[in-house]
Amino acid sequence: DAKTTQPPSMDCAEGRAANLPCNHSTISGNEYVYWYRQIHSQGPQYIIHGLKNNETNEMASLIITEDRKSSTLILPHATLRDTAVYYCIVRVSPKTNAGNMLTFGGGTRLMVKP
Amino acid sequence: SAVISQKPSRDICQRGTSLTIQCQVDSQVTMMFWYRQQPGQSLTLIATANQGSEATYESGFVIDKFPISRPNLTFSTLTVSNMSPEDSSIYLCSVWEYPSNYGYTFGSGTRLTVV
Numbered sequence: 001d002a003k004t005t006q007p008p009s010m011d012c013a014e015g016r017a018a019n020l021p022c023n024h025s026t027i028s029g030n031e032y033v034y035w036y037r038q039i040h041s042q043g044p045q046y047i048i049h050g051l052k053n054n055e056t057n058e059m060a061s062l063i064i065t066e067d068r069k070s071s072t073l074i075l076p077h078a079t080l081r082d083t084a085v086y087y088c089i090v091r092v093s094p095k096t097n098a099g100n101m102l103t104f105g106g107g108t109r110l111m112v113k114p
Numbered sequence: 115s116a117v118i119s120q121k122p123s124r125d126i127c128q129r130g131t132s133l134t135i136q137c138q139v140d141s142q143v144t145m146m147f148w149y150r151q152q153p154g155q156s157l158t159l160i161a162t163a164n165q166g167s168e169a170t171y172e173s174g175f176v177i178d179k180f181p182i183s184r185p186n187l188t189f190s191t192l193t194v195s196n197m198s199p200e201d202s203s204i205y206l207c208s209v210w211e212y213p214s215n216y217g218y219t220f221g222s223g224t225r226l227t228v229v
Contacts, residue, residue, distance in 0.1 A: 034217060041225075043206050044157065046115075046217025087156070101147050101208075102218055104157040 004088045009109040012082075018075040020108050022088030025069040030092050033064060034102070035073045037084040044087065044104075047073065078112045085109050116141050120207050120221035127197055127228050134193045135224045137207030142187035144211055148180070151204040151223070160205075163190040197228045 005023040012018040024033065034049040048055055048062045050071070055062045061074040075082055087107040117140040127133050137146065146163040161169040161182055169182035184190040194201050207221040 036217065041223075043118075043208075043220030043222050046219070049217060101145075101159045101162065102157075103159070106156055 004090055004105050006086075006088050006105065006108045008106060009111070011111050011113055012075075012078045014080060014112055014114050015077055018078040018082065018110060018112070020073040020075075020086050020088075020110065021070065022073070023070045024088070024090045027068050027090050028092075031090050032093055033062065033068075033071045034089045034091065035060070035062065036087045036089065036102075036104075037082075038087070038107070039081075039084040047086075078110075080112050080114065083110060083112045115217075116143055116209050116211055116219050118207055118209060118219060118221035120224055122224055123222065124225040125227070127226065129198050129228055131197055132193055132195045133197065133226060134191050135205055135207075137190045137192070137221055139188045139209055141211065143209040144187075145209060146184060146190045147208040147210075147218075148182060148190070148192045149206040149208060149220075151206060153202070157206065160192070163192075194226065197226075199228045202226055202228045 032049050032051050035047040036044040037047055038044045048057055048060050050062045050064050052064055052068055064071045085107040087104050089102050119138045121136045125133055148160040149157045150160050151157045159172050160175045160180055161171040163169050163182050163184040165184045179195055181193045204223040204225050206223045208218050210218045
């Protein structure tokens with residue numbers, strides 16, 4: 001699975017958009033970009049994933065560059081409860097190869113401040 | 115998505131003893147996994163729990179230390195054997211359901227402290 005690079009920490013003001021970048025320059029054509037977050041003392045929570053098109057759901061938006069070498073997770077109106085570690089993970093669809101589990105990097109610690 | 119119940123949620127254990135952690139899922143799932151998260155660190159995969167056969171362990175993890183069972187498609191256990199303070203971590207169960215192309219679901223974890 002491709003390796004990802006994320007900033008170790010970011011701050012965001014409550015109510016503002018939080019934009020979390022991720023670099024994955026060695027991504028392969030069949031690899032998806034997945035985002036998870038881990039709120040303190042909880043298990044990781046799935047947020048969103050995408051292959052090449054931008055995606056949006058009730059939690060966030062995912063913007064993937066045209067060359068697919070980087071992406072940005074956008075929390076449109078960050079709240080204090082969005083304070084967490086956010087992990088960007090690149091891997092093939094589990095339907096293609098479920099045997100390869102998720103590989104977690106260091107993630108970005110997002111601090112939402114009042 | 116599947117709902118995972120992981121027990122116990124936390125425990126404090128004496129060194130040299132063993133603890134068995136249970137992972138119960140509310141539906142049949144294709145894949146079950148066990149992770150470890152050491153203090154202040156990211157998650158590390160311990161093993162894939164295979165139904166009816168031996169688990170598949172990642173490098174650095176061995177069956178004698180972390181025996182795993184998976185008797186059916188909804189249940190798995192992880193035992194941390196002969197514990198030492200270095201085993202103090204959060205242990206997490208994770209599942210994936212076929213044919214979902216979505217994310218993996220994680221339990222809330224077991225916070226283990228070895229004294």
